[in-house]
Amino acid sequence: MKKQRFRILIVAVLLLFAVTGADAARTYYVNGSAETLSGVLSEAYAIGADGTAQLGSDEVYALTANGTVALSSAGTAGASSGGGGLLYEDGRVSIPTDTLRVGLRYYYSEERDSSMTAANLENAVGCGYAFGYLEDGTFVQFDDEDAQTDETQITMRPFGDTGIGVYITGTDTLLYSVERTGADDYFAVHPLCDGEESVTWFSGRRYYGDFAYADLGNGQITVVNVVETERYVAGVCAGEMGGAFPTEALKAQAIAARTYAMFTVRAESYAAVCGFDLTNDDYCQVYLGYTDAESILSAVAATENLYLTCDGALIDALFFAADGGSTLNSEDVFRDALPYLRGVEDPYESSAWTQGAYGHRVGMSQWGAYAMAKYYDMDYRDILGFYYTGVGLSYGE
Numbered sequence: 001m002k003k004q005r006f007r008i009l010i011v012a013v014l015l016l017f018a019v020t021g022a023d024a025a026r027t028y029y030v031n032g033s034a035e036t037l038s039g040v041l042s043e044a045y046a047i048g049a050d051g052t053a054q055l056g057s058d059e060v061y062a063l064t065a066n067g068t069v070a071l072s073s074a075g076t077a078g079a080s081s082g083g084g085g086l087l088y089e090d091g092r093v094s095i096p097t098d099t100l101r102v103g104l105r106y107y108y109s110e111e112r113d114s115s116m117t118a119a120n121l122e123n124a125v126g127c128g129y130a131f132g133y134l135e136d137g138t139f140v141q142f143d144d145e146d147a148q149t150d151e152t153q154i155t156m157r158p159f160g161d162t163g164i165g166v167y168i169t170g171t172d173t174l175l176y177s178v179e180r181t182g183a184d185d186y187f188a189v190h191p192l193c194d195g196e197e198s199v200t201w202f203s204g205r206r207y208y209g210d211f212a213y214a215d216l217g218n219g220q221i222t223v224v225n226v227v228e229t230e231r232y233v234a235g236v237c238a239g240e241m242g243g244a245f246p247t248e249a250l251k252a253q254a255i256a257a258r259t260y261a262m263f264t265v266r267a268e269s270y271a272a273v274c275g276f277d278l279t280n281d282d283y284c285q286v287y288l289g290y291t292d293a294e295s296i297l298s299a300v301a302a303t304e305n306l307y308l309t310c311d312g313a314l315i316d317a318l319f320f321a322a323d324g325g326s327t328l329n330s331e332d333v334f335r336d337a338l339p340y341l342r343g344v345e346d347p348y349e350s351s352a353w354t355q356g357a358y359g360h361r362v363g364m365s366q367w368g369a370y371a372m373a374k375y376y377d378m379d380y381r382d383i384l385g386f387y388y389t390g391v392g393l394s395y396g397e
Contacts, residue, residue, distance in 0.1 A: 162217065
């Protein structure tokens with residue numbers, strides 16, 4: 001009788017699997033019965049490809065939002081349901097700054113030294129530059145009359161002990177100089193433009209914002225781009241994903257990149273040694289400066305000022321290329337065990353990436369985000385709530 005009763009109720013069971021995603025780790029009830037599904041799977045049968053088949057075998061399939069899946073496979077996926085989804089979407093969190101100082105070419109140590117003997121700038125849309133210093137990330141022009149030029153192509157070179165000289169590019173004509181610079185005393189250059197947002201060429205790429213220069217004690221020049229947060233996030237999305245990724249994956253990337261940046265600013269990981277907030281390479285996150293990719297710009301705009309938080313604080317929103325089937329706990333790779341960086345089994349990534357793991361495997365898989373958005377019709381909330389545990393979205397203030 002018991003087996004027959006569950007044959008009759010199999011339609012309800014299949015609908016339940018379809019709605020819940022067949023999460024085997026949960027307790028299911030059929031028609032309000034006090035008898036749980038998990039307790040009777042060994043006695044429940046359904047019509048399979050070759051007649052009756054026992055629930056939990058590879059011969060029984062259910063229709064879910066993501067296509068047909070074997071009930072046993074669905075149970076495996078359900079057991080790795082990731083971070084459990086976002087806990088909230090309307091939080092508030094304090095943000096340390098609205099501009100970021102990004103080391104483009106820098107001296108950090110003898111092993112990490114990309115600093116320059118000469119650094120060229122070309123004003124792409126304007127009519128010259130003003131010279132000054134930074135105060136809380138904001139450009140302040142020097143008060144002498146020479147602190148401005150109409151030249152659109154200039155070159156910064158070491159000058160004196162730790163100073164910086166400004167020359168007309170390709171000449172020895174000195175336009176301006178300062179005698180001393182350092183991690184706490186950068187020489188700043190502000191591109192001038194007439195009613196347009198400044199765009200400046202440096203080392204083969206275009207950048208928004210201002211530039212700052214210092215000799216950090218190695219006789220060469222560290223180059224910093226001082227840029228508004230949302231412009232920076234767009235440049236990271238261009239460097240870390242690219243405009244061909246699905247929109248929802250780009251939105252997830254934008255929020256993760258924005259959060260990681262502000263977490264790093266607050267941690268002052270580079271400020272004391274270098275006087276800037278982040279590097280533009282994979283020691284932090286890859287930043288390419290200016291982008292006009294509409295998919296990226298729209299994804300950044302749609303998620304403007306949104307951050308991932310846990311217990312009212314910004315999280316260390318790590319991400320990487322591919323997990324090869326599962327992510328890792330933070331303490332498996334790094335020092336600290338963080339509650340929001342818990343390893344999860346990843347049933348999605350393989351739809352887009354089949355070349356194994358690539359990266360540290362802590363946090364969000366970029367190719368997993370690609371697959372979730374493109375092949376599973378999931379949005380950025382689903383992606384972030386899967387790869388990060390116990391988090392929500394907060395507005396910066």
